[in-house]
Amino acid sequence: MAIVAVSITPLGVGTSVSSFVAAAERVLLQKPHLKRQLSPMFTVLEGDLDEIMEAIREMQEAVFAAGAQRVSTVIKIDDRRDKEVTMEGKIKAVEEKL
Template sequence: MALLEISVVPVGTGTASFSSYVDDAVKLIEKNGFNYQVTPTATVIEGDVPRLMELAMQIHQNAMSNGASRIITNICIDDRTDKQMDMLNQVQAVRDE
């Protein structure tokens, strides 16, 4: 399992708020059955890399089709091959240090 961190920044919407875009992304994540955590600046999603990449594309395209004239999508993938990884254990590992 890998972690994908994604943030979508709509540009040209006429407003500084983009919470509706986050809400739309969360609906797509839930519809596809992923475990996720919304943070103040991004959303972290657990899954296998091919499915995560497909979801990232859906989130990006959905934001583009919802009225923004430009979308900046940033993604970061954390993928380990030496052991299983999930959000809860990653956070706990930092707290245990």
């Protein structure tokens, strides 16, 4: 299972991008098998890496469909194979050390 942070940013559309973020997030609402966590700067996804990458491509297309002519996408992947990890587990591990 992978944990992936993604930020999809439309360029040249002004200062407010919340409608574009909403368009991308609507894609994820159709994928209940992927766990998601929206944050102010990224959306974090948890699930099968192939499914996540497919969802990111669909999210990017949704931003184009919402009117963007240019999109910048940043992806950070944590694909751990030695043990199962979750978003909550990663946060808990840090919080326990505080």
